Amino acid sequence: MTSLTRTESDRREEMMNEGHLGKASVAEIQGVVRFEEEVFDNLTNRLLRELRGAAQRRTLNVSQLEHALQTATRAMNAGADDRYVVAALLHDIGDSLAPTNHGDIAAAILRPFVDDRTWWVVKHHPVFQAQYYYPLLGQVWAPPAAILEHEFAADTQEFCERYDEPAFSETFTAKSLEYFEPVLRRVLAHPINVPPGM
Ligand SMILES: [Fe+2]
Ligand SMILES: [Fe+2]
Structure with a gap:
């Protein structure tokens, strides 16, 4: 368990040094997840809008x-x-x-x-x-x-x-x-x- 935690911590430090998602704060990551959930929730509305637009084509x-x-x-x-x-x-x-x-x-x-x-x-x-x-x-x-x-x-x-x-x-x-x-x-x-x- 301890070594697993150390490995995760090492990986996070590596990612931060590499400058990828690891640079983001937990709050920022959660914000992206929330945004994706909203996009998913609104999918039906956007598809309905696209279908209505198809009436013109x-x-x-x-x-x-x-x-x-x-x-x-x-x-x-x-x-x-x-x-x-x-x-x-x-x-x-x-x-x-x-x-x-x-x-x-x-x-x-x-x-x-x-x-x-x-x-x-x-x-x-x-x-x-x-x-x-x-x-x-x-x-x-x-x-x-x-x-x-x-x-x-x-x-x-x-x-x-x-x-x-x-x-x-x-x-x-x-x-x-x-x-x-x-x-x-x-x-x-x-x-x-x-x-x-x-
Ligand atoms: Fe087709
Ligand atoms: Fe078709």
């Missing part, structure tokens, strides 16, 4: 918000659980910041709140969506085998085929963003997959 013939709502409504109508419905609602949330790899952003945001399968589906859905428009552009859809043969590939295909790809309809009646707000708040209030060390 088009994706094919509908707004990005309408596309998100149709995707989530279709998943809900098919009996998906709350976490999957939220994933469907947010699957394109990274579109305005990283259009070509927006799945990475949505998946990273969702990671604490969904299982590994749903995370993988969201992350890779752009690859599977491409099968529907590559032929129109004269391109061959040929994703790497590592993706096509992945254990969650069929789930991603299902997500695209049943929920994402059909969600550009001008006649489908989707639930409103207000309708999904309670489920979004419920799911984001209960992380299930927080990485070790967080």
Whole structure:
């Protein structure tokens, strides 16, 4: 016990000399932790704001918000659980910041709140969506085998085929963003997959 304490003390002194986080006071570290907790608590509000903003952006013939709502409504109508419905609602949330790899952003945001399968589906859905428009552009859809043969590939295909790809309809009646707000708040209030060390 004594040697453990001495080791910790030595390490702290080393860190202070190196000029990293060890230079910060305990109060400063606690302040950062508190700030991160507030950011986490406000995540739902910021995501709702982003979704409302998506009403002003088009994706094919509908707004990005309408596309998100149709995707989530279709998943809900098919009996998906709350976490999957939220994933469907947010699957394109990274579109305005990283259009070509927006799945990475949505998946990273969702990671604490969904299982590994749903995370993988969201992350890779752009690859599977491409099968529907590559032929129109004269391109061959040929994703790497590592993706096509992945254990969650069929789930991603299902997500695209049943929920994402059909969600550009001008006649489908989707639930409103207000309708999904309670489920979004419920799911984001209960992380299930927080990485070790967080
Ligand atoms: Fe997408
Ligand atoms: Fe989409």
